[in-house]
Amino acid sequence: MPTISHTITLAPLGASFSVQEDTTLLLALEAAGFDAPSSCRNGTCRTCICRLQAGTVAYTVEWPGLSFDEKREGFILPCVALARSDLVVDVPLARRVSFD
Template sequence: MSSSIRFLVRIQPSGLQFEQVPGRSVLLSALSASIRLPNSCRNGTCRTCMCKLSTGRIDYQIEWPGLTREEKAEGWILPCVAEAASDLELLVPDAVDPKR
């Protein structure tokens, strides 16, 4: 898969959006765009960043992200260890745009 394609990530309900930076997690891509998403460990264990993927596909950067099979099936993801594999829409009510 080409790593030069930049996927767009939209956060709801705020409507904030940013580009997935190739090789970075969704979380770090958001932070690069000055959009703050809840986070703590940034390595897929604490679940602070856990949010719902409403559309799109992700790939994980680690083999065992801290989610149950049921949570994955329900669409929960850990953006600190995930990369967009398509354009995404995420539900993150606590996302903060520091420009506002």
């Protein structure tokens, strides 16, 4: 079965990268050369919380550390989120990592 990938666009940077459906958004973001706040990487600390502007995600855990209202308002936890479509994600503190 072929691997499915989607395009992730980071707002407000406007930068894009690809992610496979079995890779969390946070891992894909880092692999693409970006940095964003994170800590626990298991959906509980909420350090990586950001807002999904467009698209659909699934989670690697049954109920990530988000309230019902936060989920309804489009907040996601990239450390445990998996892309199920192309996404636009508002990650205001994301930055491109410099290896200078």
